Amino acid sequence: METLIALAVLGIAFGALLMSQINNLRTSAQARWRSEAKAAAIQVLEQRMSEILRIESSTDSRYWDKGSDSYWFIDYFYGCPTKVNPPSGTRGGNQANLRSVTCSGxxxxxxxxxxxxxxxQAGVLGEGLIAVSVTATHPRGPSITLQDYVSCYDVYPSPSVDTPVPCPVPTASGGGR
Structure with missing residues (x-):
């Protein structure tokens, strides 16, 4: 009889340990899925940020910066989510002079x-910001959203090194809005 009672107590203890282990495995799997979703979101966020920060030599006569560095920041700032006319002096102050950019996908x-x-976006100080938001959803359920900002000051050269292209002056409703 004592042996049966001891086996019952051990069975209950091992059952509790088994349930604890199963719960740990579930938690570990969910953490892995969240990590995978976050890694995918970071990858896409970095790709989009590099597109915005792209600088290339401009040879197009439509652009005011012909023969110098051409900043894609301008195209995204005044082109997303909808195109607005940039100020005069910025690519001719005309929507047609902006490169075609993709604002979502x-x-x-x-x-x-x-x-x-x-x-x-205009930003708190009107400095000209571009918000990049990415949502990644794992097929097993977890979803994560990351957002980052690019400021015009992240793009243009330092005033102490070069005469910078001025940061875009936001419109009353913000760039691209």
Whole structure:
């Protein structure tokens, strides 16, 4: 009889340990899925940020900066989410002189689906910001949203090194809005 009672107590203890282990495995799997979703979101966020920060030599006569560095920041700032006329002196102050940019989209990273948006904003101090937002959803459920900002000061050269292209003057409703 004592042996049966001891076996019952051990069975209950091992059952509790088994339930604890199963719970730990579930938590570990969910953490892994969240990590995978975050890694996908970071990858897409970095891709979009590099597009905004792209600088290339301009040879197009439509652009005011012909023969010098041409900053894609201007195109995203005044082109997303909808095109607005930039101030005169900035690519001719005309929507037609902006490069065509994509302001939102979907991208799969492995089995993880991501959606992203880019929007020009005036910023707290009117300095000209571009908000990049990415949401990644793992097929097992976890979803994560990351957002980052690019300021015109992240793009243009330092005033102590070069005469910078002035940061875009935001419109009353912000760049691109």
């Amino acid at each position: 979907h991208q799969n990273i492995g089995e993880i689906g991501t959606t992203w948006t880019i929007a020009g």
